[in-house]
Amino acid sequence: MKTTLITGGLGFIGSSICEALLQKKFTDKCILVDNFGGYMNPIKDGFKDFRKQRFPSLKNIIIERCDTSNYKALSSILSKYKPNYVYHTAALPLAKVSNLNNEEAKISSVDSTVNIIDAINLLKNSDKKYQIDRFIYFSSSMIYGDFKKSSVTEESKKNPKDAYGIMKLAGEVVTEGLCKLHNIPYTIIRPSAVYGPKDMNRRVSQIFIENAFKKKEILIQGKNEKLDFTYIKDLANGSIIAARSKKGANEIFNITCGKGQTLYSYVNYLKSEFPKLKYVIKKRDKTKPSRGTLSIKKAKKLLGYKPKYSLKDGLREYIKFLKKNY
Numbered sequence: 162m163k164t165t166l167i168t169g170g171l172g173f174i175g176s177s178i179c180e181a182l183l184q185k186k187f188t189d190k191c192i193l194v195d196n197f198g199g200y201m202n203p204i205k206d207g208f209k210d211f212r213k214q215r216f217p218s219l220k221n222i223i224i225e226r227c228d229t230s231n232y233k234a235l236s237s238i239l240s241k242y243k244p245n246y247v248y249h250t251a252a253l254p255l256a257k258v259s260n261l262n263n264e265e266a267k268i269s270s271v272d273s274t275v276n277i278i279d280a281i282n283l284l285k286n287s288d289k290k291y292q293i294d295r296f297i298y299f300s301s302s303m304i305y306g307d308f309k310k311s312s313v314t315e316e317s318k319k320n321p322k323d324a325y326g327i328m329k330l331a332g333e334v335v336t337e338g339l340c341k342l343h344n345i346p347y348t349i350i351r352p353s354a355v356y357g358p359k360d361m362n363r364r365v366s367q368i369f370i371e372n373a374f375k376k377k378e379i380l381i382q383g384k385n386e387k388l389d390f391t392y393i394k395d396l397a398n399g400s401i402i403a404a405r406s407k408k409g410a411n412e413i414f415n416i417t418c419g420k421g422q423t424l425y426s427y428v429n430y431l432k433s434e435f436p437k438l439k440y441v442i443k444k445r446d447k448t449k450p451s452r453g454t455l456s457i458k459k460a461k462k463l464l465g466y467k468p469k470y471s472l473k474d475g476l477r478e479y480i481k482f483l484k485k486n487y
């Protein structure tokens with residue numbers, strides 16, 4: 162059996178992957194490396210502390226408090242557990258904050274990625290029996306910048322428009338380059354607009370739902386603004402398939418719902434659950450790239466990835482969770 166290490170393992174995506182891996186019995190244990198920076202719910206009078214909902218049980222989960230910018234500490238954790246799979250999700254995941262703090266965004270997305278790959282290589286060189294099955298880097302749809310067509314493929318032009326997208330793309334370059342140099346099998350995942358239980362970074366999907374709960378007006382910036390909203394279980398499942406499949410080695414995948422949908426349609430789905438919901442439509446935020454569908458044809462063909470959740474089904478499940486935990 163296998164050991165899995167997840168950087169950012171207390172976060173939204175990392176903790177969901179951990180849960181899915183253990184549920185499917187794809188790993189013996191998960192080592193969660195996190196600096197505890199983002200796991201407190203920042204919403205005043207909002208959702209409860211999500212730590213309690215993170216994991217139903219901590220069986221086979223080991224939490225190591227460590228910042229991925231600390232090479233020495235990271236290296237000693239890797240030597241201690243010798244993980245077969247490393248899912249690298251730790252990063253400053255917010256575009257707005259990254260734009261204001263370029264250096265912090267660089268440290269979290271670029272330097273940390275160099276550190277972890279370098280530490281894996283050091284372990285490989287010092288312990289000849291050690292074998293890494295896959296290093297998985299979590300990138301973003303923001304690396305594409307403005308979508309030139311309604312749908313982008315993995316081959317589409319990368320033209321990030323903000324510091325977040327720039328650093329995420331630099332992390333991809335580091336992953337491809339260093340993993341090839343050190344003969345480490347890797348997979349790059351490009352998610353988009355992930356929503357679902359445990360999210361607490363106050364991206365648009367969460368803000369809309371939170372406002373619906375609080376009976377606050379929703380602000381739609383751009384009626385036709387599209388995002389490829391992806392339910393967390395589909396992303397977790399798709400990332401795991403990509404990491405475990407031989408065909409996923411040294412490849413890049415869009416892992417999304419595969420369907421760009423307008424912010425307006427998201428709000429309309431919410432309206433069926435919250436009939437009194439109010440919203441206002443304003444002009445689109447020009448500082449954000451104009452996006453749409455991330456084609457998942459490659460993941461379907463090579464990995465057999467098939468997202469299960471329509472936006473309607475995902476939202477229904479998410480709202481059920483929030484009603485229980487709000």
Ligand SMILES: NC(=O)c1ccc[n+]([C@@H]2O[C@H](COP(=O)([O-])OP(=O)(O)OC[C@H]3O[C@@H](n4cnc5c(N)ncnc54)[C@H](O)[C@@H]3O)[C@@H](O)[C@H]2O)c1
Nearest residue numbers: 169171172173174195196198199228229251252254301355
């Ligand atoms: N959620 C989305 O919609 C989305 C979309 C595209 C890409 N991504 C990418 O997926 C990854 C995970 O995002 P998320 O939504 O789970 O974010 P999150 O904030 O919920 O989780 C990130 C976790 O990483 C930890 N962390 C951050 N910096 C760290 C560091 N230097 N050392 C150790 N731990 C650190 C935080 O404490 C947090 O627990 C990020 O790389 C993000 O860029 C997310």
